[in-house]
Amino acid sequence: MLTRNQTKLRQEQRAKREMTDINFDVNIDFDEASREWRKNKNSLKNGMFSYKKNKKNCCHKDEYGIKCRKKQIIDSSYCEIHL
Numbered sequence: 001m002l003t004r005n006q007t008k009l010r011q012e013q014r015a016k017r018e019m020t021d022i023n024f025d026v027n028i029d030f031d032e033a034s035r036e037w038r039k040n041k042n043s044l045k046n047g048m049f050s051y052k053k054n055k056k057n058c059c060h061k062d063e064y065g066i067k068c069r070k071k072q073i074i075d076s077s078y079c080e081i082h083l
């Protein structure tokens with residue numbers, strides 16, 4: 001039979017483990033999301049990001065039917081302005 005102290009200790013250990021599990025999940029999700037987010041971006045030295053560009057031009061046309069001359073962002077048909 002467990003003493004009251006041992007029971008308390010076990011509860012604390014379980015609570016700690018659950019907290020660690022939760023943190024672990026959050027970290028994985030965060031990494032996943034941030035990896036996803038970085039996929040079409042370059043990281044710059046100052047901690048900023050720039051979009052990776054395709055060789056193709058942006059598909060956006062203005063009201064005169066003139067195509068945008070900026071490059072497409074990877075995974076998109078548009079430049080960063082017309083996303």
Ligand SMILES: [Zn+2]
Pocket residue numbers: 058059060068069070078079080081082
């Ligand atoms: Zn554009």
